Amino acid sequence: MKVNVLGAAVTPVQPSLKTTVKEMILDVFIRAVADAGIEPGDVEGLFITPQGFAGMSSAMLACNLADYLGLSLKSLSMEECGGTSSTVAFHYAMDEILTCRNSINVVIGLDVKFEPFEDFEFGLPESIFTQHSLYGIHFARYGIGTPVPFYALSSQRYMHEYGVTPEDAAELAVLLRENACKNPNAQFRKPITKEDVLTSRMISPPLRLLDCTTFSTGAAACVLAAENIRGKKPHVDIRGFGEFHHASNFIPPQASITTFESVRRASAEAYGAAGIKPGDIDVAEVYDVFTYTELMVYEDLGFFEKGTAARHVRDGETRIDGRLPINPSGGRLSMGHPAGATPMLEFAEVLWQLRGEAGDRQVKAPGLGLVHAEHGMLNGGIVIIMERH
Amino acid sequence: MELQEAIRSYTQKALSYYGDAQNEEFFRRLKQKEFVTLRCTRCGKIMFPPRPVCPACHSDKLAWVALPRTGTLYAFTQQQKAFRFSAPDVIGLVELEGVGRIMTKINGSFEDLRIGMEVELEFLVLDDGGVVHQFRPTGRNG
Ligand SMILES: [Zn+2]
Numbered sequence: 001m002k003v004n005v006l007g008a009a010v011t012p013v014q015p016s017l018k019t020t021v022k023e024m025i026l027d028v029f030i031r032a033v034a035d036a037g038i039e040p041g042d043v044e045g046l047f048i049t050p051q052g053f054a055g056m057s058s059a060m061l062a063c064n065l066a067d068y069l070g071l072s073l074k075s076l077s078m079e080e081c082g083g084t085s086s087t088v089a090f091h092y093a094m095d096e097i098l099t100c101r102n103s104i105n106v107v108i109g110l111d112v113k114f115e116p117f118e119d120f121e122f123g124l125p126e127s128i129f130t131q132h133s134l135y136g137i138h139f140a141r142y143g144i145g146t147p148v149p150f151y152a153l154s155s156q157r158y159m160h161e162y163g164v165t166p167e168d169a170a171e172l173a174v175l176l177r178e179n180a181c182k183n184p185n186a187q188f189r190k191p192i193t194k195e196d197v198l199t200s201r202m203i204s205p206p207l208r209l210l211d212c213t214t215f216s217t218g219a220a221a222c223v224l225a226a227e228n229i230r231g232k233k234p235h236v237d238i239r240g241f242g243e244f245h246h247a248s249n250f251i252p253p254q255a256s257i258t259t260f261e262s263v264r265r266a267s268a269e270a271y272g273a274a275g276i277k278p279g280d281i282d283v284a285e286v287y288d289v290f291t292y293t294e295l296m297v298y299e300d301l302g303f304f305e306k307g308t309a310a311r312h313v314r315d316g317e318t319r320i321d322g323r324l325p326i327n328p329s330g331g332r333l334s335m336g337h338p339a340g341a342t343p344m345l346e347f348a349e350v351l352w353q354l355r356g357e358a359g360d361r362q363v364k365a366p367g368l369g370l371v372h373a374e375h376g377m378l379n380g381g382i383v384i385i386m387e388r389h
Numbered sequence: 390m391e392l393q394e395a396i397r398s399y400t401q402k403a404l405s406y407y408g409d410a411q412n413e414e415f416f417r418r419l420k421q422k423e424f425v426t427l428r429c430t431r432c433g434k435i436m437f438p439p440r441p442v443c444p445a446c447h448s449d450k451l452a453w454v455a456l457p458r459t460g461t462l463y464a465f466t467q468q469q470k471a472f473r474f475s476a477p478d479v480i481g482l483v484e485l486e487g488v489g490r491i492m493t494k495i496n497g498s499f500e501d502l503r504i505g506m507e508v509e510l511e512f513l514v515l516d517d518g519g520v521v522h523q524f525r526p527t528g529r530n531g
Binding site: 138139140141142143144146148149152153154156157160201202203204205206207247251252253254257 | 403412416437438444463464465466467468469474478480481482488489490491492493494499504519521
């Protein structure tokens with residue numbers, strides 16, 4: 001039994017809400033269904049994320065959608081697990097097909113950027129202090145109002161342990177921006193230089209502004225189906241899936257903060273299910289929010305030896321025309337980061353790459369694609385492997 | 390609403406939803422200049438921050454124990470903008486023997502800090518009467 005991927009749709013990633021949340025959901029739903037070559041009424045299950053990773057949310061959004069979208073459904077739900085939320089929704093949608101309960105399911109990830117209380121990068125005082133799930137009440141007492149310091153501590157250790165430099169991080173930021181310049185859906189499309197990155201405003205050393213992404217607004221949908229159902233587009237299916245949640249929140253007292261167990265375990269499970277090795281992957285979209293962290297994730301996915309990702313990036317191996325293109329979309333750093341939607345944006349990018357529909361940023365004839373999502377500071381993660389037949 | 394007032398009110402709201410008695414007790418004892426956490430009496434695990442159940446064996450038979458007052462600086466950064474303390478606000482991970490790494494405020498200038506330095510505990514009294522822990526270099530090594 002396999003699960004087919006029939007279609008996907010995304011909104012452009014934007015700094016603020018341009019339509020209403022429901023209009024955004026309707027938009028990606030209608031276009032994803034059209035891309036899949038099916039009718040809206042063929043959909044049996046709808047799985048969504050909360051509407052705001054860090055802002056206003058509702059426990060009665062999913063249940064309103066059957067009416068709004070004019071659908072009678074066998075499954076309808078909202079899933080929440082931080083940055084992995086949409087892949088958890090995806091997991092549920094996939095299982096409903098694998099257990100033969102549903103034949104066609106739609107997954108929608110969405111996010112509305114929280115409007116800052118003050119002029120404050122990642123500025124989320126109310127949500128930080130009222131949502132324990134974001135950074136934890138114990139940290140809030142110490143004035144930690146954003147995730148940036150956690151990643152800064154991890155990045156400093158990465159530099160200390162492996163000799164990675166700010167120039168290495170800048171090299172990656174520039175490459176991702178080059179990719180985003182070829183992506184009409186990316187939020188940041190003004191070319192940057194290494195000098196720009198290295199002289200951008202310091203946020204939390206070693207992290208400068210251009211080492212970080214920002215919260216954004218956007219939505220993305222994908223259509224999954226049973227193996228006997230095909231769309232009109234090239235045939236792509238799910239080859240492997242892995243998920244792991246480590247017993248920690250941001251900073252584990254004992255586990256490493258430069259090697260992430262969740263990435264290693266989730267990817268090992270997915271590679272095992274697919275019967276492949278990391279080196280077999282032809283294109284990958286990874287979830288990272290900071291330059292140094294992205295390099296660590298490349299390593300923990302098994303693409304490169306620990307501590308060597310920067311060298312491989314410098315050698316051009318992860319470029320669109322390189323040996324293993326990673327984040328051809330521009331990644332979180334330059335595509336922008338509507339956290340609830342991010343993994344589905346990645347999924348759509350990999351689907352288009354596998355079908356040969358990625359335009360100016362098309363990777364040459366990829367067969368196997370990987371999508372990675374995470375929550376916390378890589379405390380949990382999900383890896384999906386797709387194959388073009 | 391003033392930012393500081395808002396932060397206090399949001400923190401209180403968050404604690405009433407997501408806090409626990411152990412966290413409350415930790416900060417109550419900090420006010421009395423005690424730096425303590427919980428140790429599992431079944432398996433011996435020392436947990437930080439304190440919590441109702443041992444994360445290693447899930448026993449609820451826990452006892453308060455003193456934490457070491459000196460440790461080693463494992464990593465450090467600073468928030469260039471800080472909304473609770475004056476900026477730049479130095480934050481670090483301090484390795485405490487037998488416990489692991491804890492997140493803490495650091496009393497020291499970012500430029501003078503080095504990974505591996507010996508640091509010692511201080512209590513920082515806030516203007517609302519609350520107390521948080523911070524560490525400063527002892528100057529003995531690093
Ligand atoms: Zn125990």
